[in-house]
Amino acid sequence: MTKTAKGAATRQRIVEAAAAEIRERGTVVTTLDDVCRRSGTGKSQMFHYFPRGREQLLLAVTELEARNVFDDQEPYLSQLTSRQAWRQWRDVVVETCRTQGLHCPLGVLIADVGRYSPAAQAVARQLIRRWQDAVRAGVEATQAAGEADPRIDADRLAAAVVTVIQGGVSVLLSTGSADHLEIALDMVLGPILRPFS
Amino acid sequence: MTKTAKGAATRQRIVEAAAAEIRERGTVVTTLDDVCRRSGTGKSQMFHYFPRGREQLLLAVTELEARNVFDDQEPYLSQLTSRQAWRQWRDVVVETCRTQGLHCPLGVLIADVGRYSPAAQAVARQLIRRWQDAVRAGVEATQAAGEADPRIDADRLAAAVVTVIQGGVSVLLSTGSADHLEIALDMVLGPILRPFS
DNA sequence: AATTTTTTGTACTTGCTGGTACATTTTGTC
DNA sequence: GACAAAATGTACCAGCAAGTACAAAAAATT
CATH class of the missing domain: 1.10.10 (Arc Repressor Mutant, subunit A)
Structure with a gap:
C-alpha cells in the first residue's frame, strides 16, 4: 500500500x-x-x-495510542525498585489522568473503541497484559531489593493496579474528579508504599 | 406531555x-x-x-437503568453487617458482572452515555455517589457490629470499592474476563473480609 | 353529542457520512 | 526522458437516521 x-x-x-x-x-x-x-x-x-475504511483507521489509532501510553510510562515503570519510586509513579499517574482529564487516551481507547471491533479488543487486551507485566516486574524488583514484603503476590497486585487505574479513569470520565482514582490507587498500593517490618 | x-x-x-x-x-x-x-x-x-429527541430518550434510559442497578443491589447493600455478608455480596457482584458480561448496564451507562451529555453525566455521578454511600453505610454497620476494624476509613474504602467495580467492568468489556474484577475487589475488601484481632 | 385535547399512523425531508470513480499529478526506475 | 507505479484532487453516490408535517383516530371534558 x-x-x-x-x-x-x-x-x-x-x-x-x-x-x-x-x-x-x-x-x-x-x-x-x-x-x-x-x-x-x-x-x-x-x-x-x-x-477497509473507518474500522481499519480506528485500529491503527488504537495501536498508536497503545504504543504512546506505554512509551510514556515505560521509563517510570522500569525503575520501580524503591518505595520512593513507587510514590513518584503514583503521583505521575494521578497527575497525568487529572490533567488529561477526559482526553485520557487509555480511557478512550479501552472504554470506547475496544468494545466494537474484535481486533481493537485484542489490542486493548494486549495493552492491559503488557501494562500488568510491567507493574508486576516492578513489584518483583522492589521485593528483590528488600524494600517490599516478599509475601506480596506480585501478579495479583499488578492486576489490581491496572484495574484500579482503569476504574479511576472511568469514574473520572463521568464525575470529572480524580479523587476516586487517587484513593483507590493509594489503597491498592498500600502494601508496597508502607515500610514492612 | x-x-x-x-x-x-x-x-x-x-x-x-x-x-x-x-x-x-x-x-x-x-x-x-x-x-x-x-x-x-x-x-x-x-x-x-x-x-428533544434522542438525547432526551437516552437520558430517560440512563435514569431507568440507574434505578434498576441500585434497586438490584439495595437489598444486599443494606444488610452488609457481617463478614459473611460481605463475602456473599462480593460473590454476587462478580457473578452478576461475569454473566451479564458486556451487557452490564452500569458499565454501558457510565462508560457510554455519561460522556456525551452533561445531564446524563449528572445522573451517573449521582449513581456513583449513592452506591458509594451505601457501601460506606455497610462498612460502618460492620464496624458498629464489632466485625471490622474500627480504624478503617469507611468512606475511602467505599470510594475504592466503586472504583474497583467500575474498573473491573471496564477491563471485562475489553478482555471478556472477570478475573481482574475479582482480584481487585478481593484486594480492596481485604481489610473487611479478614478477621481483625 | 359536541368539541377539545391527546394519541397515533403515514409519508416525507434533510443532512450527513462512509465509501466510490476516475482523472491527474508526482515520484521512482530503467 | 520514457514508462510504470504510487500518490493525490475532485466530484459524486447511496443509504441511513434524526427529525418534521399533517391528518386521522381515540379519549377526555362539557
Whole structure:
C-alpha cells in the first residue's frame, strides 16, 4: 500500500490527526471528513492507505495510542525498585489522568473503541497484559531489593493496579474528579508504599 | 406531555425498549427506528413523548437503568453487617458482572452515555455517589457490629470499592474476563473480609 | 353529542457520512 | 526522458437516521 517515504508520511499524518481528533472529541462523533480536514488530506488518501475504511483507521489509532501510553510510562515503570519510586509513579499517574482529564487516551481507547471491533479488543487486551507485566516486574524488583514484603503476590497486585487505574479513569470520565482514582490507587498500593517490618 | 394512562404506558414501553436495545447492542448502534420497532410505536409517539429527541430518550434510559442497578443491589447493600455478608455480596457482584458480561448496564451507562451529555453525566455521578454511600453505610454497620476494624476509613474504602467495580467492568468489556474484577475487589475488601484481632 | 385535547399512523425531508470513480499529478526506475 | 507505479484532487453516490408535517383516530371534558 505504502511504497514511498511521502506516502508513509501521509499515512502517519492521517493516523495522528485521527488520534488527536478522537482524543479531543471522542470516537463516535469523529468523522472521516474531520480527519481529512485536520490532516490536510482527502478521502482519496484515506481509502488509499486504509482500504477497509473507518474500522481499519480506528485500529491503527488504537495501536498508536497503545504504543504512546506505554512509551510514556515505560521509563517510570522500569525503575520501580524503591518505595520512593513507587510514590513518584503514583503521583505521575494521578497527575497525568487529572490533567488529561477526559482526553485520557487509555480511557478512550479501552472504554470506547475496544468494545466494537474484535481486533481493537485484542489490542486493548494486549495493552492491559503488557501494562500488568510491567507493574508486576516492578513489584518483583522492589521485593528483590528488600524494600517490599516478599509475601506480596506480585501478579495479583499488578492486576489490581491496572484495574484500579482503569476504574479511576472511568469514574473520572463521568464525575470529572480524580479523587476516586487517587484513593483507590493509594489503597491498592498500600502494601508496597508502607515500610514492612 | 403525557396526560392519560395510555400515554404514560406508551412512554414507558418506549423507554424500556430503548434500554433493552442498548443493553443488547450498545448505545452507538441503537437507532430510534430500532426502538420504535421494538416498542411497537412510531416516530410520531417517539417525538411526542421526547420532544428533544434522542438525547432526551437516552437520558430517560440512563435514569431507568440507574434505578434498576441500585434497586438490584439495595437489598444486599443494606444488610452488609457481617463478614459473611460481605463475602456473599462480593460473590454476587462478580457473578452478576461475569454473566451479564458486556451487557452490564452500569458499565454501558457510565462508560457510554455519561460522556456525551452533561445531564446524563449528572445522573451517573449521582449513581456513583449513592452506591458509594451505601457501601460506606455497610462498612460502618460492620464496624458498629464489632466485625471490622474500627480504624478503617469507611468512606475511602467505599470510594475504592466503586472504583474497583467500575474498573473491573471496564477491563471485562475489553478482555471478556472477570478475573481482574475479582482480584481487585478481593484486594480492596481485604481489610473487611479478614478477621481483625 | 359536541368539541377539545391527546394519541397515533403515514409519508416525507434533510443532512450527513462512509465509501466510490476516475482523472491527474508526482515520484521512482530503467 | 520514457514508462510504470504510487500518490493525490475532485466530484459524486447511496443509504441511513434524526427529525418534521399533517391528518386521522381515540379519549377526555362539557
